[in-house]
Amino acid sequence: MKARVALFLQRHxxxxxLCVGYSGGLDSTVLLHLLADLRGEFAFHLSAVHVHHGLSPQADAWVIHCRQQCAGLEVPLRVERVVVKRAGHGLEAAAREARYRVFSGLAVDALALAQQRDDQAETVLLQLLRGAGMKGLASMPEERALGPIKLLRPLLAVPRHEIEAYAHAHGLSWVDDASNVDTDLRRNAVRHHLMPLLEELFPGAAIALAQAAAQFAESAGLLDALARQDGAAAISPEGLSVARLAELDAARARNLLRHYLELHGIPIQRERLREALSQMLEARADAQPVVDFGAATLRRFQGHVVLVRLKSTPRRPQDRLGGGSAGASPARRRRGASLFHINPPAADARTWHWWGEAELDLGAAGSLCFTAAAGQGVRLPDRATVRLRVGGEQLRPVAPGPARTLKNLLxxxxxxxxxxxxxxxxxxxxxLAWAAEIGVDAAFQAGPDETGWLISWRQPA
Incomplete structure (x- = not known):
């Protein structure tokens, strides 16, 4: 097994x-032992991280065990305590989310996790039963990016029985988590009930499922390559071209739309994807179709599919907000390219006061940046008030000329x-002296000998 892991490290x-995600269980114990043995040959500094989920009465004892094992191998150990918040997720998913928050914050080049071939087979089955797409069926890759960190799985091709044999041969000590035999958890039910039955009916089922995952991964890569090719001239800051989607057959158009959503980190919902494509292509020309994807919506605007992120209500403003950077640019003139939506504020969070600072924080509505300029921008006193638009406002963009409704100007x-x-x-x-996306009212335009303020709106990120 050492030779197999050494070959893995040559490929990856x-x-x-290099840090090991170390639970203290069998698989991560074997991985830690192997990497400790190989660190001299590959000249990497090895450390370990243990995530204390606080879910088991034995969790504190596991920390002690992990410290002892790491000390014996001269591997520094970092212990991170997390709070697992279910928030609509199952316990397994919530714990995994908490672990990965820790993992993504590590200051290392690579993180090694101890999933093995039987885990991969179980994951493929679970994804099949969830109706996952090609990427989901590809399950766990040997290597992927976790922000700037390489996430590595050196044992992914190794079956569980070989890991057990290695542990016994080397006299290793590990902890057993009682929750691993709780068949109320889906993965455990697959491991203890479904997989033994499949192996009885189809010997070598775990091997076949793991091989299928590799084939699914290859197919998913080809679909991504096709989407990048189709999207090369179709995806721009304005969004995804509706005309380009209409040129493609339905399956290829869905693939491009899926790729567009993935680029923005939006979880894919298969039926929503079909609905979105139908609405974006088939809604009448003057319609404004909207398809909800949870954290964001898809809309159609000026010939493009646009992703609109949903933001929370602006927080209650303070009476006075401190400075900030003075390096603001003139008001942005580009129209309609925003990818962000601002939800209506609460009644007590509509007003902010500006006292001359360079940047005024508007909470979920973004911020306003103010730069003093001779003879340009808005003529303002020492104090001004900022409100969010509610409708019915008027502004006179040029003088002489009438005041016009913001609705029509926008x-x-x-x-x-x-x-x-x-x-x-x-x-x-x-x-009203100034409106985002429109500019200054003529009555408040700074004269040649006056100091004005160039105001720019930084939309929420």
Whole structure:
């Protein structure tokens, strides 16, 4: 097994700093022992991280065990305590999410996890039963990126019985988590009930399922390559071209739309994907179709499918907010390219006061940046008020000329409908002086010998 892991490290160089995700269980104990034995040959610094989930009465004892084992191998151990919040997830998923929050914050080149071939087979079955797509069926890769960290699985091709044999041959000590035999948990039910039955009916089932995962991964890679090819001229800052989607057959168009959502980190819902493609292509020209994807919606605007992230209500403003960077740019003139939606604020969170600071934080509505400029921008006193648009406002963009409704000005400027709903507006003594995406009211335009303020709106990220 040592030779097999050494070959893995040649294929997937771990860099100078390699960390092991160490639970204290059988698999991670064997992985830690193997990597400790190989660190001299591959010249990496080895460390371990143990995540204390606080779910078992034995959790503190496991920490003691892990410390003892790491000390014996001269491997520094970091223990991270987390709070597992279910928040609509099952316990397994919530614990995994908490672990990966820890993993993604590690300052290492690579993180090695101890999933093995039987885990891979179980994952393929679970994904099949969930109706997963090609990427889900590909299950766990040997290597993937976790932010800037390489996530490695050196034991992914090794069966569980070989890991057990190695542990016994080397006299290793590990902990047993009682929850691993709780068949109320789906993975345990697959491990203890379904997989033995499959092996009885189809000898070598685990091997076949693991091989299938590799084939699914290859197919998923080809679909990604096709989507990148189709999206090369179709995806822009404005969104995804509706015309390009219409040129493709349905399966290929869905693949491109899936790719667009994945680029923005939106979880894929298969039926929603079909619905979204249908609405974006088939809704009448003057319609504004909206498809909900949970954390975001898809909309159609000016010939593009646009991803609109849903934001929380702006937080209650403070009476006075401190400085910030003065390096703000003039108000942005580009129209309708926002990928963000601002939900209506609560009644007590509509007003902010500006006292001359360089940046005014508007919470979930973003921020306003103010830069002083001679003879340009908005003429403001020492204090102004910022409110979010509610409708019915008027502004006079040029003088001489009449005041016009912001509704019409925003429509003519091509500002996206969802962005028009709540824009930050700057008022002086109750009069509208400046509107995001439109600019200054003529009555408040700084004269040649006056100091004005260039205001730019930083939309929420």
């Amino acid at each position: 160089p771990p860099g100078q700093n 429509r003519e400027a091509g500002v996206a409908p969802w962005l028009r709903q709540r824009l930050p507006l700057v008022y002086v003594d109750g009069r």
